[in-house]
Amino acid sequence: MSHFEMIIFDLDGTLLDTVEEVASAMNDALLESDLPGITLDQARSWVGKGAAHFLTQVLEHHQLQHAVDFDALLNLFYHHYELRSGTLSQLYPHVRESLETLRKSKRKLCVVSNKFKRGTDKVLRAHRLDHLFDDVFGGDSFEQKKPDPVAVHFLMQKHGVSPEQVLFIGDSSTDVATARNAGVEVWVVPYGYNHGEAVEKSMPDSIIDDFSVMLHRLSCA
Structure with missing residues (x-):
């Protein structure tokens, strides 16, 4: 593991x-x-x-x-x-089953979004994902938004983990910059929103095709 x-x-x-x-x-x-x-x-x-x-x-x-x-x-x-919220959105492939498997592994699972907190909570509830996360932060949870690392630092301190024990999963240069600013590893999916540019340009640590690949890598690492 x-x-x-x-x-x-x-x-x-x-x-x-x-x-x-x-x-x-x-x-x-x-x-x-x-x-x-x-x-x-x-x-x-x-x-x-x-x-x-x-x-x-x-x-x-x-x-x-x-x-x-x-x-x-x-x-x-x-x-x-x-x-x-929750009316026109849909889960990407393999997200639910991967999160459920990770939840059983006893890892801490968290969400850090730039969406405002009420909207973040509502869309997670609408897709029945909210119970899978230990903490959920939105763009108004702290004074600064991503790529400021304040939320990541808070989570590391709260749960007593070091930067080497944290993985950030995102889809954009903003997520890569957030992880870099926090000193944690970052993997990205290629299918999301990256302000019209290829996410490869942001130089993440790894690009994963979908969540099944993420789960396999985590299980085999």
């Missing part, structure tokens, strides 16, 4: 394909505000750095960044996303 005592997972683009419900929630908020909408492909390139960054990208694309009440529109997006 591997030496990893704790495995930290990103959420969007790693465990779940959530871009359709994120885009739909944004379009709900934009429509209610009489603003032009966005496409699914645009959303796929803009998600991953938190809702405020996502909204900034939307407004800059439409050249509306100085024409709207940003905070009001962001709160409206949060409202619509809570309604949409």
